[in-house]
Amino acid sequence: MKAENRLATCASFSAMWDGQPLDRWRAGDGVSAYVGRRFSAHILEQPVAAEALLSDPMANEQGLLARFLVCRPASHVGTRLRMERDALAEAEIARFATRIRSLLSRELPLAENKRTELAPPVLPMSPGARAALVIFACEAETAQAPGGPFVGARAFASKAVEHAARLAAVLTIYADPDAVEAAGETMAGAIEIATFYANEAARLADAAVVPRDLAEAERMRKWLLETWNEPCIAAAVAAQRDPFKLTARTRKALQHLQEYGWVLRQMAKR
Known part of the structure; x- marks a missing residue:
């Protein structure tokens, strides 16, 4: 997904998803064409990396992201209190694994006189x-x-x-x-x-489409409304308690809140 390769990468993945023949170019081997192939992808990404991809105009305009089933589950941090195994869940997972193994062990529907070309x-x-x-x-x-x-x-x-x-x-x-x-x-x-x-x-x-600094400002705003009970706040002090733990990010978030009227700047008395 480097800038110089992104267009070709997106086009290749889209072609795989559509079931089109795949071409491979190599200086030593020349051009090879592969037909009857199937492609599957399961990708787990951290939110920061995922947001960069989801907002990438190239990936969107090429239709690559539309070919994926993307979701972002809500965090369960703070509620993960179960310490023992769930026997029913493990039995269900084992049943699923057994079913998948049985499907994968079936004879492949190959094209006539072909060993590497599927024809389901x-x-x-x-x-x-x-x-x-x-x-x-x-x-x-x-x-x-x-x-x-x-x-x-x-x-x-x-x-x-x-x-x-x-x-x-x-x-x-x-x-x-x-x-x-x-x-x-x-x-x-x-x-x-x-x-x-x-x-x-x-x-x-x-x-x-929401810039990261504005998202952090919103996160700071919610944190202030829910936890801060004092009439004034300083970036250096808030950084010791706020969600970011970094004075620079805290100060920038407070500056955005000031721009939109959520906090007022007060000069320190000397």
Whole structure:
């Protein structure tokens, strides 16, 4: 994702997601083309790194981020009080792992006379599933209109229907790898998941456009309202107690609050 490589990287990942043949260029080997490949990515990022990517115009305009299911769970710090293992949760995780192993151990659907090219069968939708997807497509489209809930996340919302279809296929094969179609009930669940991620995309898009210094000023404002009971505050003193623990960041946050009228500057008496 360096500046000089970002465009090509985004285009390559998008092509992988779309199932297009992959080209590889090497000075010594020349050009190689790979077809019938499948690509999957699961990325965990710290908020600072994620916010930089989410606000990257290149990644957004190339449609790369719209191809990911992105979410930012709320922090559980301060509530992690369980010290013993949860037997029911461990049993559920073990059941899931067993199911995944059984699916991965199945014979791969390879193309005829090919050892490295996949040719999986098409999974059609039942009439009920198709009807539910059509309704969802209309809802996702109208939600992108001015004033709609997805106006700030149009890139993802435009692909929400495709996400729902893919999720329905995954859920169907997970339940029954020999299924011949995706059922309406499964599609309803997939649409619920796709809607969740569309809402997350809209929420994170709003957060990504807020500069870091303004976000820290808001964090300081909330901290002052919730914890500070004195009439005056100094950056050096607040830095010993505030969320940042750094005088420079504390002073900058207070300066922003002063600009917007949340705090008043008072000269020290001599």
